[in-house]
Amino acid sequence: MTSLQKTPSGSFVIAPEPGKRGAVLITGICGRLGKRLARILHREQLVIGVDRRAFPDKPKDVIHQQVDIRRRKLKDVFRAHPISAVVHLGIMHNPRASSTEHHSWNVAGFAKLLEYVAHFHIGKLVVLSSANVYGPQPENPQFLSEEAPLLGGANFGEIRDLIEVDMLAQSFFWKHPETETVILRPVHILGSVRNAPSNFLRLPTIPTLLGYDPMVQVIHERDVVEAIRLAVTASVRGVFNVAGPDPLPLSRIIKLLDRPSIPVPYSFGRSVLKRLWSLRLTTFPAPELDHIRHVCMVDDRRAREILGFRASQSITDTVRAVDSDR
């Protein structure tokens, strides 16, 4: 049984039964990472999913609410269940969507979520950001620490939303010390996910930039899920860079896939990609070329020492995971 408790702010919330962990709320549960995380967490605690999309093959004990996080209905979800942790995965990164839609979903929606986390005194907030917020730059140190400035938006406007989400979470971390806020910044996630690095490595012939072969860090989607699980269960707070196996030059990664690659001069590649983008023939916007041109690697010492995270997948398995369906 749960009991009603009065909070200092005067509202009533449902407190979880003592000795039992409350539910974990996952936004964006219908993404590939969300589904995987739900399947792992639901064995130990109640999982509530929030997503606009449907969750067709969900485990029976997972509660799924098909709501938009910008709607007031989200508050009802918080009211109805004793929630002990919120995992925010519901970040839209569709370069084709309008910037208004992007901004309203990513920033306004997330601000709303933060409001409820503060109001209902949720003990834990985990936000999945990305190492891309640092941005690939020629003057980057080889390994960026968590304190490095978030310059990813300098040449690539579409990522500014994500930087804003990261910053909002950081200010929430300072303003609400009663909530353990964790921001995870994983490197390029590979697997069945439909993100740019996986889509890039899935191309039948992989174009590279002539004369550029940066060191790249990648991580298996399974390892990312494991890092999120650790962040939810361990009593830690702060920003963590999350990296997978040892870094490799891009050319070696392509070699692991046994796929032909073709080097293209940068200026030519850029203008062709711009043309293709405007003709809607590609999903890669031209500024993303910087990721196969400059280094953007992170120092994951904090995640290893404080979070206790260690990638379990080998580099070969991680890279080849882009061809797996599950």
Place this chain on the structure above:
Amino acid sequence: MDVSGNSNSSAFSSASPESEAPGESRALARIGSAARRAWPWARRVRDLAEGTLETWMTSLLGEDFAARLERVPVYLGSSGVDPFGLDPGWTKYALASAAFLHRHYFRSEVFGAKNVPSGRVLLIANHSGQIPIDGAILGATMFMDVEPPRFIRAMVEKWSQSLPFVSTLFPRVGQVVGVPENARRLLEQGEALLVFPEGARGISKTFDRRYQLTEFGLGFMRLAIETKTPVVPIAVVGGEEQYISVGNLDTIARLLRMPSFPVIPQFLIPGGQLPLPTKYRIYFGEPMHFTGDHDDDDAVIEEKVWLVKATIQSMLNRGIKARRGVFW
């Protein structure tokens, strides 16, 4: 690139696989298959070239070149590449060409190679000679004459990372972008780090100011104190005479965005583009240890830097006095 792989818009996850350019990938696939057909030939040529290079290397540099290569302490990850991108397969060839210059072109003599400790070390040297051949020669020295053989690590200008090919080559042979975080990490890894505290001021000296050290930067000293790294002062004699510069054209340098534009008359003579085959003499001093606060005032740090600078200057003066001629 994509951020979390977890877009919440159903449109994105369903649209992206289909919207992949059909025309683009077909064209790329066609080029790819053409490339695959040419591949066996390219590989045969490459293998032949590699074989010739190997025999040439052993005949010029002796059998122990390969043996030394085995003994270099490198910190490779499971991937066979060091975290900064150093690849022993590439470094081998860079070292072989530097070692050729070292042994046969400049016929370098090395003194005090025993002074280099086996762990992490900051190598502080005078910079000379218009183009950084001294860096390459020191790299060859650290590999050929020092026990155990080492791959030298040096810091390069940030803009070099925006140049094609250079940005690939430099990391593969152990050069890293010159930011303090990288230097700290390399030293923690136990590497030998080469620093020219004079920087561009030193390398572009005119002939009348040869072997007179210019102003030293302070960064290396703060790094040495912070990481408790021994400093080995190095004097390189012979580099100043390889290109004789009679002046610097500042206006042109500024126009071309180069650090300097030296006037080198020998460029006008056919074959004068090559450096003059002076004899290099390399003196390693005893390791110096510094303690204190790395965040101290410039004035305090400067005193310690001055000690290193004075040591190098006196080593240079002794080296010049000891040599009988520039070319032998």
